[in-house]
Amino acid sequence: xxxxxxxxxxxxxxxxxxxxxxxxxxxxxxxxxxxxxxxxxxxxxxxxxxxxxxxxxxxxxxxxxxxxxxxxxxxxxxxxxxxxxxxxxxxxxxxxxxxxxxxxxxxxxxxxxxxxxxxxxxxxxxxxxxxxxxxxxxxxxxxxxxxxxxxxxxxxxxxxxxxxxxxxxxxxxxxxxxxxxxxxxxxxxxx
Numbered sequence: 001x002x003x004x005x006x007x008x009x010x011x012x013x014x015x016x017x018x019x020x021x022x023x024x025x026x027x028x029x030x031x032x033x034x035x036x037x038x039x040x041x042x043x044x045x046x047x048x049x050x051x052x053x054x055x056x057x058x059x060x061x062x063x064x065x066x067x068x069x070x071x072x073x074x075x076x077x078x079x080x081x082x083x084x085x086x087x088x089x090x091x092x093x094x095x096x097x098x099x100x101x102x103x104x105x106x107x108x109x110x111x112x113x114x115x116x117x118x119x120x121x122x123x124x125x126x127x128x129x130x131x132x133x134x135x136x137x138x139x140x141x142x143x144x145x146x147x148x149x150x151x152x153x154x155x156x157x158x159x160x161x162x163x164x165x166x167x168x169x170x171x172x173x174x175x176x177x178x179x180x181x182x183x184x185x186x187x188x189x190x191x
Contacts, residue, residue: 073138073140073191075114075115075116075140075191076114076138076139076140076141076189076190076191077139077140078113078114079110079111079113079114079116079140079154079191080110080139080140080154080156080162082109082110082111082113082114083106083107083110083154083162083171084156084162084173086098086101086106086109086110086171087162087170087171087172087173088170088171088172089101089106089164089170089171090169090170090171091103091164091165091166091167091168091169091170091171093167096108096109096120097109101164101171102164103122103151103152103153103163103164103165104120104121104122104124104125104152105120105164106154106162106163106164106171107125107142107152107153107154108120108125110154111190111191114191116190116191118190122144122148122149122150122151122152123148123149125142125144125152125188125190126142126144126149126152126185126186126188128188128190129142129188129189129190129191130188130189131186131187131188131189132187132188132189133187134184134187137155137187138155138157138189139155139156139157140154140155140189140191141154141155141187141188141189141190142154142155142187142188142189142190143155143161143176143180143184143187144184144185144186144187144188145180145183145184145185146183146185147185148185149185149186151163151183155176155187156173159175159176159177160173160174160175160176161173161174161176161180162174
């Protein structure tokens with residue numbers, strides 16, 4: 001049962017709501033896949049591989065392209081790919097995946113898939129790894145916002161990040177300009 005459903009309700013009462021959510025999620029994924037096929041690029045936004053027989057991970061990173069001229073570590077890039085695979089997943093406070101996330105839950109889940117253990121909360125995650133200046137960000141770095149800080153995302157390159165924003169929104173890639181620039185707190189490199 002989801003937290004927002006309230007206590008004391010039977011699972012049976014929630015069945016139509018859960019089926020509706022599943023249908024909405026499936027529709028969003030089907031649309032993303034259709035657009036991806038139509039434009040011949042993967043849903044992740046990565047460059048399309050011209051040679052499907054390429055064997056090395058290093059070649060895969062080269063084909064995938066560097067997002068901002070600087071490479072993240074292979075572990076950070078792997079965590080970023082996992083986060084990108086969840087684009088469209090709904091925000092849910094306290095959720096840590098794989099079907100719904102809050103901001104720190106998306107970060108923790110993505111890095112766990114890449115073999116890195118991170119703390120569960122934004123305030124815990126901001127203490128891990130090494131500090132990085134805004135001008136030295138690489139794909140996979142954690143970016144923190146607001147005082148506390150109270151929000152985290154994963155830098156994707158090109159002055160963009162992937163995050164799970166807030167209630168009613170879904171995991172998405174957004175520019176870090178304007179609003180996020182004004183509210184930038186810090187960044188950490190954890191891999």
